[in-house]
Amino acid sequence: MxxxxxxxxxxxxxxxxxxxxxxxxxxxxxxxxxxxxxxxxxxxxxxxxxxxxxxxxxxxxxxxxxxxxxxxxxxxxxxxxxxxxxxxxxxxxxxxxxxxxPNNSEALIRAFNSEYMSLINPAIGFLYGRTAEILSPDSAKFFIEVRSKDFNLPWDEFTSEGPKREAQWELLEKAYNTVYDWYQKSNGKWIMGDTFSYADIIVTCFVLWYKRVMKDDEWARISSWNGGKWVQLLTDVEKECNLALKTVT
Ligand SMILES: N[C@@H](CCC(=O)N[C@@H](CS)C(=O)NCC(=O)O)C(=O)O
CATH class of the missing domain: 3.40.30.10 (Glutaredoxin)
Incomplete structure (x- = not known):
């Protein structure tokens, strides 16, 4: 192959x-x-x-x-x-x-994806701000243009600190409280109980993004939410997929 x-x-x-x-x-x-x-x-x-x-x-x-x-x-x-x-x-x-x-779940997982994205989308503006900081100058310039146009917002809406930033943090925490409640209804570590699925990958890939672009104190904040659920999920999914970051080439 x-x-x-x-x-x-x-x-x-x-x-x-x-x-x-x-x-x-x-x-x-x-x-x-x-x-x-x-x-x-x-x-x-x-x-x-x-x-x-x-x-x-x-x-x-x-x-x-x-x-x-x-x-x-x-x-x-x-x-x-x-x-x-x-x-x-x-x-x-x-x-x-x-x-x-698994178990013919593609249709349900597509619906899960839409719901997860509509929960986190209003809360992740400042993550775009952080992302521009880790790109090369040419890519950052392009990224800033594209995202400002996409959201129809001036770039400082993505980067300014203060009450707007805190409001986004609150929205993000609320979103993950909801996702945590979903996981609490499952009788295993995955959203489908003991059965791993693409839904767990969807949740994890955004957590991975936060970890990669956030400042240490910001990542520490997410790590403390829901009894450490999101760090644990990231670790579990990486293990289940044989894909810790160090192995990426
Ligand atoms: N719904 C698409 C979204 C893909 C997407 O927005 N990709 C970004 C990088 S994460 C991109 O390539 N953007 C280029 C652009 O907006 O010009 C997917 O899930 O693949």
């Missing part, structure tokens, strides 16, 4: 990775034990590189088209797939061993 190719976006951090959406297929590929290599692309180069490999575009919130990562290209089938959820779906259909949508 030839290795699949995962297109991810790079940073100044050691180990490169930071971005939550490309982290999802990395966890899936590793969980399923599929061979893969990562191509690290500067944020400012995503459109050029994705266009050159014939990737599809997705719609931005304003309806315009955009080239994004993750993209997975599979030389075994010729498929080139854009969008983390579509990649998960493709990998499950094509390589069904070690299911990530």
């Amino acid at each position: 030839q290795p699949l190719v995962l297109y991810d976006t790079t940073s100044k951090l050691s180990g490169n990775q930071w971005s939550p959406n490309p982290a999802k297929p990395r966890f899936v590929l590793s969980y399923k034990g599929l061979p893969f290599v990562t191509v690290w692309v500067e944020y400012s180069e995503i459109a050029t590189v994705m266009k050159s490999i014939g990737a599809k575009q997705i719609k931005r919130s304003d309806g315009s088209d955009a080239y994004t990562v993750p993209v997975v290209s599979d030389p075994n089938t010729g498929a080139v797939i854009t969008d983390s959820l579509e990649i998960a779906s493709y990998l499950e259909r094509t390589y069904p061993e070690k299911p990530i949508f």
Whole structure:
């Protein structure tokens, strides 16, 4: 079998990775034990590189088209797939061993994904601010333009400290209290009890993003929430997928 190719976006951090959406297929590929290599692309180069490999575009919130990562290209089938959820779906259909949508749960996990994103989306503006700090100058410039346009907000809304920042922290904590309540209804460590699934990967990849871009005191704050649930989940998912950060190449 030839290795699949995962297109991810790079940073100044050691180990490169930071971005939550490309982290999802990395966890899936590793969980399923599929061979893969990562191509690290500067944020400012995503459109050029994705266009050159014939990737599809997705719609931005304003309806315009955009080239994004993750993209997975599979030389075994010729498929080139854009969008983390579509990649998960493709990998499950094509390589069904070690299911990530167990018990026919893809439809429910798609609904879970929407609900999780609508909980955290209003709370993560300052994480975009932190992200710009770990990108190269060209990528940071592009990232700032794209995100300001996407949210129709001036960039200082993403970076200013003070009461607005605290309000976002409160929203974020509230969001994770809700997700914690969901986990409390499960009788195992995963959202589906003892059965690991893509839903746990979705939750974890955002936690991983926070860990990668936040200042130490900010990460300590998240680590203290819900009895340390989010650090534990990250550790558990990395172990389940044989993918601790140190192994990322
Ligand atoms: N729904 C998409 C979102 C992908 C996405 O927004 N990717 C960002 C990096 S995390 C990107 O490539 N942005 C490029 C741009 O906005 O120009 C997915 O889950 O794959």
